[in-house]
Amino acid sequence: MTKKEKYAIGVDLGGTNVKVGIVSQKGKIIKKVSVETKADGGPVKVIKQIQEGINEVLSKNDLYIHGIGIGSPGTVSTKKGTVEDPPNLPGWGKVNLGKIIKKKFKIDVKVENDANAAAIGEMIFGAGKPHESFVMVTLGTGVGGGIIYNRKLFRGEFGAAGEIGHISIDLNGNKCKCGSFGCVETYLGNSYLVKRVQTELVKHKSSKIWQLINNDLDFLTPIIIQTALQQGDKYAKEIVKNLGWNLGVALASVGNCLDIGTFIIGGGVGGFGAPLLRSVEETISARVLKPLRKRIKVLPAKLKNDAGIKGASALVFYK
Amino acid sequence: MTKKEKYAIGVDLGGTNVKVGIVSQKGKIIKKVSVETKADGGPVKVIKQIQEGINEVLSKNDLYIHGIGIGSPGTVSTKKGTVEDPPNLPGWGKVNLGKIIKKKFKIDVKVENDANAAAIGEMIFGAGKPHESFVMVTLGTGVGGGIIYNRKLFRGEFGAAGEIGHISIDLNGNKCKCGSFGCVETYLGNSYLVKRVQTELVKHKSSKIWQLINNDLDFLTPIIIQTALQQGDKYAKEIVKNLGWNLGVALASVGNCLDIGTFIIGGGVGGFGAPLLRSVEETISARVLKPLRKRIKVLPAKLKNDAGIKGASALVFYK
Numbered sequence: 001m002t003k004k005e006k007y008a009i010g011v012d013l014g015g016t017n018v019k020v021g022i023v024s025q026k027g028k029i030i031k032k033v034s035v036e037t038k039a040d041g042g043p044v045k046v047i048k049q050i051q052e053g054i055n056e057v058l059s060k061n062d063l064y065i066h067g068i069g070i071g072s073p074g075t076v077s078t079k080k081g082t083v084e085d086p087p088n089l090p091g092w093g094k095v096n097l098g099k100i101i102k103k104k105f106k107i108d109v110k111v112e113n114d115a116n117a118a119a120i121g122e123m124i125f126g127a128g129k130p131h132e133s134f135v136m137v138t139l140g141t142g143v144g145g146g147i148i149y150n151r152k153l154f155r156g157e158f159g160a161a162g163e164i165g166h167i168s169i170d171l172n173g174n175k176c177k178c179g180s181f182g183c184v185e186t187y188l189g190n191s192y193l194v195k196r197v198q199t200e201l202v203k204h205k206s207s208k209i210w211q212l213i214n215n216d217l218d219f220l221t222p223i224i225i226q227t228a229l230q231q232g233d234k235y236a237k238e239i240v241k242n243l244g245w246n247l248g249v250a251l252a253s254v255g256n257c258l259d260i261g262t263f264i265i266g267g268g269v270g271g272f273g274a275p276l277l278r279s280v281e282e283t284i285s286a287r288v289l290k291p292l293r294k295r296i297k298v299l300p301a302k303l304k305n306d307a308g309i310k311g312a313s314a315l316v317f318y319k
Numbered sequence: 320m321t322k323k324e325k326y327a328i329g330v331d332l333g334g335t336n337v338k339v340g341i342v343s344q345k346g347k348i349i350k351k352v353s354v355e356t357k358a359d360g361g362p363v364k365v366i367k368q369i370q371e372g373i374n375e376v377l378s379k380n381d382l383y384i385h386g387i388g389i390g391s392p393g394t395v396s397t398k399k400g401t402v403e404d405p406p407n408l409p410g411w412g413k414v415n416l417g418k419i420i421k422k423k424f425k426i427d428v429k430v431e432n433d434a435n436a437a438a439i440g441e442m443i444f445g446a447g448k449p450h451e452s453f454v455m456v457t458l459g460t461g462v463g464g465g466i467i468y469n470r471k472l473f474r475g476e477f478g479a480a481g482e483i484g485h486i487s488i489d490l491n492g493n494k495c496k497c498g499s500f501g502c503v504e505t506y507l508g509n510s511y512l513v514k515r516v517q518t519e520l521v522k523h524k525s526s527k528i529w530q531l532i533n534n535d536l537d538f539l540t541p542i543i544i545q546t547a548l549q550q551g552d553k554y555a556k557e558i559v560k561n562l563g564w565n566l567g568v569a570l571a572s573v574g575n576c577l578d579i580g581t582f583i584i585g586g587g588v589g590g591f592g593a594p595l596l597r598s599v600e601e602t603i604s605a606r607v608l609k610p611l612r613k614r615i616k617v618l619p620a621k622l623k624n625d626a627g628i629k630g631a632s633a634l635v636f637y638k
Contacts, residue, residue: 075610084610133476147576149475154468156578157452158610163575166608171488171568180571180606249490252499256482257466257573259475287499289485291394291403291477 007063008316011050011070011101012114012308015039015088015141018046020053021306022061023313027125029306031057042091051104067108068101069315071117071308078159081111087177088141110315114138114308115162116153118266118301119146120318121311126302127264134262135254136301137164137247143185144267147258153318165189167250184250188243194220197239208233226271240272244279251280251298252287261292266301273300326382327635330369330389330420331433331627334358334407334460337365339372340625341382342632346444348625350376361410370423386427387420388634390436390627397478400430406496407460429634433457433627434481435472437585437620438465439637440630445621446583453581454573455620456483456566462504463586466577472637484508486569503569507562513539516558526554545590559591560598567602574607574615585620592619 005024012019014037021032033056038045054068074086081098102109112120119136122128128136132151138144145164147154154161165185166178173182174192186192198217201209208228213219228236251263263284265277281298288296303310324343331338333356340351352375357364373387393405400417421428431439438455441447447455451470457463464483466473473480484504485497492501493511505511517536520528527547532538547555570582582603584596600617607615622629 145576149473154577156468157580157614158578160608160610161576161578163578163608166575167572168568168606169487169490171565178608246490249487253486253572254576256485257464257480257576258473259477259480259482261476287487289479289482289497291479295476 006066006317008066008313009054009057009068010309010311010313010315011053011068012312013037013046013050013070013072013086013089014114014308015073015086018049018053019306019309020050020057021309021313022057022063022065023310025317027303027310027314029309030063031061032306032309033057037089039089043089043095046089047095047097047100050101054101054105065107067110067316068105069117069312070097070101070109070111071114071312071315072097072111073114075158075160076111076113076116078110078112078155081109083111108316112312112315113144113146113159114311115144116146116155116159117311117315118144118303118307119148119162119264119311120153121303121307121314122264122266122301123148123151124314124317125310126307127299128262131262133260134264135162135164135251135258135260136264136266137251138301139188139247139265139267141190143188143247147260149258149260164250164254167253169246169249169253184246187246190222193222193225193239193243197225201235204235207235209236222271229272229275237275240275241279243272244276245283247276248280248283249287252284255284255288255292255296259292261295262297262299264299264301266303266307325385325636327385327632328373328376328387329628329630329632329634330372330387331631332356332365332369332389332391332405332408333433333627334392334405337368337372338625338628339369339376340628340632341376341380341384342629344636346622346629346633348628349382350380351625351628352376356408358408362408362414365408366414366416366419369420373420373424384426386429386635387424388436388631389416389420389428389430390433390631390634391416391430392433394477394479395430395432395435397429397431397474400428402430427635431631431634432463432465432478433630434463435465435474435478436630436634437463437622437626438467438481438583438630439472440622440626440633441583441585441620442467442470443633443636444629445626446618447581450581452579453583454481454483454570454577454579455583455585456570457620458507458566458584458586460509462507462566466579468577468579483569483573486572488565488568488572503565506565509541512541512544512558512562516544520554523554527552528555541590548591548594556594559594562591563595563598564602566595567599568606570599571603571606574603574611578611580611580614581616581618583618583620585622585626
């Protein structure tokens with residue numbers, strides 16, 4: 001145990017898993033647990049899972065913990081510590097998660113939207129370290145985002161800024177779950193992507209994807225597309241290039257709006273790696289206003305698997 | 320002459336006119352001049368016009384002038400006072416306008432992008448007074464913008480933030496002068512609008528616009544469309560509703576990105592007034608993320624005709 005180092009607990013609250021870890025100020029995970037989210041149990045059950053997770057990492061722990069950071073989906077009021085209507089966590093409404101956890105563990109608790117937590121995590125521990133300002137994009141079930149401007153999270157009026165997934169790139173596009181049309185999430189969000197490829201695949205009879213799914217479209221996942229991509233499949237390449245184009249169109253608009261030239265891409269679909277990032281970067285560079293063009297940089301996120309826990313713990317270290 | 324009141328010179332440098340005025344700290348114009356921009360004469364000629372204008376408002380002036388503010392098109396470095404490639408002002412390249420004017424008049428000079436100056440003007444003198452944060456949109460030849468966040472101009476990395484006109488609302492849309500496609504400017508910018516209506520008008524034989532242009536499409540201007548609108552012309556109403564929809568789509572994306580709910584619309588096409596603003600507001604409210612919906616407000620700019628001069632003078636009073 002180093003005397004100088006500080007430690008925090010990071011809680012990554014997701015619709016699929018609740019992950020809890022002790023993280024050092026340098027971003028090293030000391031101990032972690034992960035359980036499947038009992039989302040159907042509503043907030044009571046899920047909050048109990050969070051508490052059990054915290055208790056578990058705290059057992060036999062002799063490090064001094066400076067605080068607990070929680071990254072949560074939904075609309076989060078960082079001031080009040082409330083979480084509102086998190087998608088994929090039914091029955092929550094508005095819950096004062098910060099207060100509940102603080103009362104239980106008698107320690108400082110910070111709650112932040114998960115995408116914002118990821119942005120802070122990348123700023124402190126990851127690819128954002130050398131950058132004053134950047135836009136973080138998290139690709140997964142949805143498309144999340146967070147804006148770092150002059151080393152601070154840009155929160156907007158009520159902490160909901162950075163909803164990159166709901167930039168519309170086609171005014172007449174497909175309906176999005178949010179109620180709008182043509183949101184970039186309807187192109188890159190996992191379920192939309194899978195549905196689209198399921199529909200298109202019949203036109204690509206020679207694609208390696210068919211073998212990988214054993215000719216059963218129900219087996220299709222983003223990881224299958226990724227595998228096909230790594231095997232050099234032409235159609236998979238086409239998909240990924242197209243996804244990059246769609247995301248690039250949205251990020252060019254974001255760049256013009258914010259005059260920020262650095263973009264960090266993380267999350268599952270970010271696993272498409274270099275081919276995706278290259279396509280995003282080419283598209284932004286081609287579409288953004290001229291003075292911004294030479295500054296465009298699209299970088300992969302560094303935190304990878306433990307991004308959620310690290311990002312959440314970073315909330316404690318972040319002023 | 321009130322002892323307490325401060326005065327500044329505001330310079331509104333435009334492709335069409337150079338306007339110069341003395342403005343009080345309360346936003347009252349004491350004296351002003353306006354000349355047609357000799358844009359073809361390049362920067363030397365135009366800067367001479369600015370200097371002559373300043374000299375003219377200063378003649379027989381006994382007010383103490385605290386500084387000169389200049390609102391300029393193009394990319395402006397507020398730190399250096401440089402203006403780069405202003406559209407509609409050929410041959411400029413990069414000019415250190417701030418330094419040149421300061422040297423001549425031995426007084427503090429502030430240079431800012433014209434749309435940002437308009438935003439600061441509305442914040443200090445206009446519709447933005449009661450708002451902590453808002454997005455200013457200026458409709459004219461192009462579509463400009465400025466972001467006010469917590470009573471400060473959001474500049475981005477190099478002062479070019481707020482380029483609302485170059486939010487793309489259709490990834491496959493019409494080519495924009497900027498090189499991108501489907502920018503909202505290609506829907507609302509004056510020349511695009513006029514061209515579009517010239518093409519469509521043949522399908523609207525009974526529109527009052529025909530009389531107003533004396534059946535000659537070359538006479539078509541946004542003001543003609545405005546007049547037809549005021550006369551209750553059905554097609555003009557349709558155009559304006561559609562413009563509002565297009566702008567609303569872009570601003571919904573901006574709202575989701577920034578979590579800012581107040582939008583102030585100014586400039587020429589803003590003369591379409593309430594019908595335009597209503598359509599913009601309806602569209603944003605329908606498309607923005609749910610928690611933001613109830614906060615959406617679309618307001619007309621207050622500064623009107625002298626917006627440029629007042630906005631520029633506000634740069635002197637703005638810290």
